[in-house]
Amino acid sequence: MRRLDLPLPGVCLLVLCLCAPRSVYGRTINIKRWSATVLMIPAALATAAPAHADADSYIRYLNDHGTFVPGINDAVRISRGSQVCTSLHNGMTPQQIIDANPIVYFDLRGVIDAAQHELCPDTLGKGAPTP
Secondary structure (H helix, E strand, O other), X not given: OEEEXXXXXXXXXXXXXXXXXXXXXXXXXXXXXXXXXXHHHHHHHHHOOOOOOOHHHHHHHHHHOOOOOOOOOHXXXXXXXXXXXXXXXXXXOHHHHHHHOOOOOOOHHHHHHHHHHHHOHHHHHHOOOOO
């Protein structure tokens, strides 16, 4: 049996045993397939595009634009933005969201704008909130 030690920065030492396939839970392990999978996962993670949208930037956007959204904490404010994103992903336009909520006690147009820019930027083509 040969052992090949591959040091990975910031991670424990990965040890690959290059030996005959053995049975695990009644299935034979294919070392080549397993090795390829193990090596492809970090490569996929390394090449993944960084996410643009996140909750912190959404809260910062609300604060920077003076958008009033009441809530006990930021989680409640983020929940309101997530509801907007869900409605947009389900096919509603920003104006339809506003029309469906005629009585709100917060700046719904501002929430839609912030949500589209920071939580679900893929919905920006659906139109901007009307002034």
